[in-house]
Structure formats: C-alpha cells, structure tokens
Amino acid sequence: MATVGQVIKCRAAVAWEAGKPLSIEDVEVAPPKAHEVRIKTAASGVCHTDWAYLFEAGKGMQMRPFPLILGHEGAGVVESVGPGVSKFSPGDKVIPLFLPQCGECECCLSPKTNLCTKNWTKTQQGVLADGTSRISCKGRQVYQFIGIGSFSEYTVVLDTSVTKIRDDAPLDKVCLLGCGVSTGYGAALNAAKVEPGSSCAVFGLGAVGLAAVMGCKAAGATRIIAVDINPNKFEKAKVFGATEFVNPKDHNKPIQKVLAEMTNGGVDFSLECVGDVAVMRAALESCRSAWGTCVIVGWTELAELTLAPYDLLLGRTLKGTYFGGWKSVEGVPRLVDDYMNQKLLLDEFVTHTLHIDQINEAFNLMTRGESIRSVIKME
Structure with missing residues (x-):
C-alpha cells in the first residue's frame, strides 16, 4: 500500500480537555514501530465508559492525560505492520483489544484469569510500549484511550492488543465484541457461571446489561428479571431473553426486598451492570443466601463499596469480572463465529x-x- 512507512493524515475525534465535547480534527498517525499494527478503523461502538472518562474524570473515574482520542470498541483492517509482527498482514480484518493477551505472562499462562500484565500500565495511560502515542495533532502528542483510540480513522496498537477475525464479518456489527457485548455476555457465562433452571437478576439494561441477559438465556436460566429505571428498556430486554421487568421507581421498598419477595428469598445469580456502588450492594442483597452469586460488571474506579459482612457470611459469593472473563485474542474470534452462525445477537x-x-x-x-x-x- 502507498501509505506503508508513511505518516497518515486523517480525521479523529479529539478530547482536548475533560468535560468538553469532542472536536473533529485532522491528525497525523505515525507508522507502526516494532510489534505494532496500524489499523484503518471501519467502525467503532460508543461505550458509556468513553463518556465517563470524558465527563466524570477526577470524579467517578481516574483522570486520564489529555489531549485524548477515546474509543475502544472498534473494528477495522490492517494497513501495515511494524518489525517483528508475524501474526498479522495488511488486509486482515481485526478487532483491537483494550485487554491484551500476550500468551507469556503469569496471568496469560493461568486458566484462572483472563487478565494480562504486559504493557498494562502504559496502555492504561494512553501510550504504547515505548511510552509514547503514534497520534499527534497540531504538534502535540495525542493519547490513545487504553492503548487504542478507535475514534480515529487510523490508529496504531500493540500486536498483543489485536485479534484477527474472519473475512466475511461485518465490521460495523462485530466491533461491539471489542467491549460491551463480550463483557456482559461473558459475565453470565464465565464469571457467574449461570446454571440451567436458575433465576437471575440483571441490574441495568444498557448494552452490557442486555448482553448479560442474553448470556443468562444462553446458559439456560428459567427466570431472568431485568431491572432498570427506564421502562422503555423492557421490550428490548425481551428480545435478549428477559422474562420479567422491575422498575425500582414503581416500589416504595428497596429493590432487593422486592426481588426477594418475587423469588421466595432471592435470585440464584445477580449481575450489576451499572457501575454504581449503591446498585452493587442492592445486587448482592438481592441474591439468595447460602448459594447466591453476585457479579460486579459495571465499571467505576473512585467510589468505595460498603457491605454488611453478614451478607457474605451466610454463603453469598461476590465477585468481579473484566471483559467478561474472555481471554481476548482467543475468545473474540470465537464470538465473531457465534454471531456469524446466528448463535449470538x-x-x-x-x-x-x-x-x-x-x-x-x-x-x-x-x-x-x-x-x-x-x-x-x-x-
């Protein structure tokens, strides 16, 4: 390709400072360095986390460096690769990954987790392995949100933070597997390990919550209670498998008590997909003592969660999940296949x-x- 080895000028949505709208700018994207891949972005989902890091920076979320290109739910085509890259070639369809899988660190080698430690600290700060970004604007370095920055027509990612997918996959759909859908779906299947015939409550019916509903259905849950304060979400939740809907605003008692009464003591599994500590506690208290499992899926960083030890001492399990428990490089292509085979919405x-x-x-x-x-x- 004519652009190989050249700086590419393209457009991107740049966040110049926290709390301000994004600005469409002409940016320059440098060629990939060793073990890096430059991608022509085709599409990107807009995740609530992108919004949160822009408008809740320093409050609910830790401050990221600015200027910043947000976006982490993208899909595109490889434009060029840097030295040492052997698994990708120009023209490959790919999904960049905010959670890498290097295959070499202690976490990658363990079946107990999907986390990966390689370059984690650097990508969390918006830079690649050498401590710099490949994108600049008006003479300034522009940071890439969690090492990706998919709100740009081109971006550069580490070769451990991207996975190749099948050629016939529609990029404007499978981009959603870069974050939200994979996270919620996997939270039910991999983290909660929802069982056939069980009862579940899913708190929050955004994309992550709806994907969790879909995961509960795929696992064979009999009752899937969708919880949200927006009644317009229920019809959409039905599409993904919800059997009942509860709006906390319709009741004069805590939602956990409502759910306990509905289920004769609490649900078997609860999944919190909001990222609010009050909802997290309600989700824990809504699941059955003795064997109930609560999974925290919603993302927040600076708030503190307080619990009554009694709620755990009687046998409930509280756990968290990141990217739905999928080992990213291996798991995402399989999810793409499931979508293409009509096993996943x-x-x-x-x-x-x-x-x-x-x-x-x-x-x-x-x-x-x-x-x-x-x-x-x-x-």
Missing part, C-alpha cells in the same frame, strides 16, 4: 448508526437514554 444492540462528525450526538443519545449502542462509521 449483535444487530439488535445497534440503535443508531452515525458518522464520525456526529460523535457528540452519540453521547447525547446515550445520556438521554435513547440509545443502546450507537456505532460510528468512519466512511
């Missing part, structure tokens, strides 16, 4: 398809509760 999550110029409208749709997932197309 993706199209139903997409409520809006927008252009990169409309990125701020995607955030507005999210905050107004009018979207499940907006997908940004780059062309």
Whole structure:
C-alpha cells in the first residue's frame, strides 16, 4: 500500500480537555514501530465508559492525560505492520483489544484469569510500549484511550492488543465484541457461571446489561428479571431473553426486598451492570443466601463499596469480572463465529448508526437514554 512507512493524515475525534465535547480534527498517525499494527478503523461502538472518562474524570473515574482520542470498541483492517509482527498482514480484518493477551505472562499462562500484565500500565495511560502515542495533532502528542483510540480513522496498537477475525464479518456489527457485548455476555457465562433452571437478576439494561441477559438465556436460566429505571428498556430486554421487568421507581421498598419477595428469598445469580456502588450492594442483597452469586460488571474506579459482612457470611459469593472473563485474542474470534452462525445477537444492540462528525450526538443519545449502542462509521 502507498501509505506503508508513511505518516497518515486523517480525521479523529479529539478530547482536548475533560468535560468538553469532542472536536473533529485532522491528525497525523505515525507508522507502526516494532510489534505494532496500524489499523484503518471501519467502525467503532460508543461505550458509556468513553463518556465517563470524558465527563466524570477526577470524579467517578481516574483522570486520564489529555489531549485524548477515546474509543475502544472498534473494528477495522490492517494497513501495515511494524518489525517483528508475524501474526498479522495488511488486509486482515481485526478487532483491537483494550485487554491484551500476550500468551507469556503469569496471568496469560493461568486458566484462572483472563487478565494480562504486559504493557498494562502504559496502555492504561494512553501510550504504547515505548511510552509514547503514534497520534499527534497540531504538534502535540495525542493519547490513545487504553492503548487504542478507535475514534480515529487510523490508529496504531500493540500486536498483543489485536485479534484477527474472519473475512466475511461485518465490521460495523462485530466491533461491539471489542467491549460491551463480550463483557456482559461473558459475565453470565464465565464469571457467574449461570446454571440451567436458575433465576437471575440483571441490574441495568444498557448494552452490557442486555448482553448479560442474553448470556443468562444462553446458559439456560428459567427466570431472568431485568431491572432498570427506564421502562422503555423492557421490550428490548425481551428480545435478549428477559422474562420479567422491575422498575425500582414503581416500589416504595428497596429493590432487593422486592426481588426477594418475587423469588421466595432471592435470585440464584445477580449481575450489576451499572457501575454504581449503591446498585452493587442492592445486587448482592438481592441474591439468595447460602448459594447466591453476585457479579460486579459495571465499571467505576473512585467510589468505595460498603457491605454488611453478614451478607457474605451466610454463603453469598461476590465477585468481579473484566471483559467478561474472555481471554481476548482467543475468545473474540470465537464470538465473531457465534454471531456469524446466528448463535449470538449483535444487530439488535445497534440503535443508531452515525458518522464520525456526529460523535457528540452519540453521547447525547446515550445520556438521554435513547440509545443502546450507537456505532460510528468512519466512511
């Protein structure tokens, strides 16, 4: 390709500072260095976490360095590779991964976790292995959100933070497997290990929560109670397998007591997909003592969770999950295959398809509760 080894000028949505709308800018994307892959982004989902790091920085979320290109739920085509890259070639369809899988660290070698420690600290700060980003704008380095930055027409990622997928996969759909759908779906299957015939409660019906509902159904749960304060979400939740809907605003008692009464003592499994510590505690208290399992899926960083030890001493299990427990490089292509074989829903999550110029409208749709997932197309 004519661009190999050259700086590529393209457009990206740049966050110049926390709390301000994104700005569409002309940026420069440098060629990949050793063990890096440059990707032409085709599409990117807009995740609530992107919004949170922009508008809750220093509050619910830790401050990231700015200027910053957000986006971590992308899919695209390899444009070029750096020295030492052997698993990818120009033209490959790929999904970049905010959770790497190097295959060599202690975590990657353990079947007990899907975490990976290689370059973790650096990518969390928006840089690659050498401590710098490959994207610049107006003479300034622009950081890449968790080592990706998919709100850009081109980006560069580490070769341990990308996975190759099948050629016939639609990139504007499978991009959702880069974060939200994989996280919620895996939370039910891999973390909670929902059992056939069980009862479940899913708190929060955004994309992650709806994917958790879908995971509960896939695992064979009999009762799947969807919990949200937006009644418009229930019809969508039915599509993914919810059997009942509860709006906490419709009751004058704590939601955990409502659920306990509905289920004769509590659900077998509860999944918190909001990222709010009050909801986390309610989710724990809504599951049955003796064997109930509560999985924290929603992301928050600076808030503190307080619990009554009694709620654990009688046998409940409280656990968290990251990226749904999938070992990313191996797991995401299998999820793509499941979608292509009609074993997993993706199209139903997409409520809006927008252009990169409309990125701020995607955030507005999210905050107004009018979207499940907006997908940004780059062309």
